[in-house]
Amino acid sequence: MLNLTGKNALILGVANNRSIAWGITQQLHQAGANLGITYLPDEKDRYRKKVQDLVSPLNPSLFMPCDVQNDDQVAEMFETVKKEWGHIDILIHSLAFAGKDELTGDFSETTRSGFLKAMEISTYSLTQLCAQAKTCMAEGGSIVTLSYLGGVKVIPNYNVMGIAKSGLEMSVRYLAAELGPKNIRVNAISSGPIRTLASSAVGGILDMIKHVEEIAPLRRTVTQTEVGNTAAFLCSDLASGITGQVIYVDAGYEIMGM
Numbered sequence: 001m002l003n004l005t006g007k008n009a010l011i012l013g014v015a016n017n018r019s020i021a022w023g024i025t026q027q028l029h030q031a032g033a034n035l036g037i038t039y040l041p042d043e044k045d046r047y048r049k050k051v052q053d054l055v056s057p058l059n060p061s062l063f064m065p066c067d068v069q070n071d072d073q074v075a076e077m078f079e080t081v082k083k084e085w086g087h088i089d090i091l092i093h094s095l096a097f098a099g100k101d102e103l104t105g106d107f108s109e110t111t112r113s114g115f116l117k118a119m120e121i122s123t124y125s126l127t128q129l130c131a132q133a134k135t136c137m138a139e140g141g142s143i144v145t146l147s148y149l150g151g152v153k154v155i156p157n158y159n160v161m162g163i164a165k166s167g168l169e170m171s172v173r174y175l176a177a178e179l180g181p182k183n184i185r186v187n188a189i190s191s192g193p194i195r196t197l198a199s200s201a202v203g204g205i206l207d208m209i210k211h212v213e214e215i216a217p218l219r220r221t222v223t224q225t226e227v228g229n230t231a232a233f234l235c236s237d238l239a240s241g242i243t244g245q246v247i248y249v250d251a252g253y254e255i256m257g258m
């Protein structure tokens with residue numbers, strides 16, 4: 001049985017009740033994990049209260065700001081985790097960003113600053129977090145990130161985010177190889193398209209979802225809960241032999257050629 005009782009799970013990426021990270025949070029909670037939730041702080045303070053109101057019924061033992069572009073904040077978050085928990089068992093990286101202008105039109109028009117920002121937030125942040133997490137996972141652990149088919153195949157308008165996801169999936173393999181001897185597993189879930197804040201920035205997302213509903217073997221796209229269930233599995237001892245993998249949770253869309 002899937003049991004995460006007593007496991008400390010640090011989750012980055014909850015913005016609202018549509019977030020994939022929220023689906024994951026609920027499933028980790030249901031399996032008994034002790035939760036640490038972060039939110040993206042900003043000048044207008046758009047997320048803190050919203051995320052706090054959403055997650056408080058699950059009684060997270062930690063609730064912290066974390067902008068992965070801010071090294072001091074990342075370091076402070078891990079200091080808090082070490083002080084309060086001693087160690088981490090699970091790290092969920094469910095975050096990404098690219099400017100709206102970069103997610104429509106011609107890929108060759110991607111700006112240098114747009115390219116670098118997307119790569120920094122969406123790709124480098126996993127490596128950055130793993131460098132800290134490995135110091136808190138003396139007993140081993142499981143790290144899960146979120147990818148998309150656009151990192152492997154060309155998807156209209158996904159553009160720079162496809163490059164970011166391609167780099168993210170390769171990062172998973174390098175990190176898995178490095179951290180495996182410490183019994184730290186690193187995997188990605190490649191989710192089918194789901195309507196969220198981040199995906200609404202991708203031009204034509206609704207058409208993408210409609211296309212998946214017509215073509216995927218299950219004739220639908222997936223839910224946050226289904227992605228959450230797979231994340232809970234990957235974080236559990238049931239997945240103790242799995243690392244360095246990209247698991248598709250996409251109603252089977254990835255296997256189709258036509």
Ligand SMILES: NC(=O)c1ccc[n+]([C@@H]2O[C@H](COP(=O)([O-])OP(=O)(O)OC[C@H]3O[C@@H](n4cnc5c(N)ncnc54)[C@H](O)[C@@H]3O)[C@@H](O)[C@H]2O)c1
Pocket residue numbers: 012013014015016018019020021039040066067068069093094095096097121146147148149190191192193194195196197198199
């Ligand atoms: N929604 C989809 O169709 C889909 C499909 C496959 C993969 N994904 C991936 O799932 C992950 C979660 O996205 P989502 O769709 O749930 O959207 P979302 O908007 O709910 O989540 C994105 C999160 O990224 C966070 N974020 C952005 N910049 C950050 C920064 N500098 N520091 C820390 N956090 C930051 C946001 O606060 C937000 O919580 C992303 O990696 C996304 O690419 C989404």
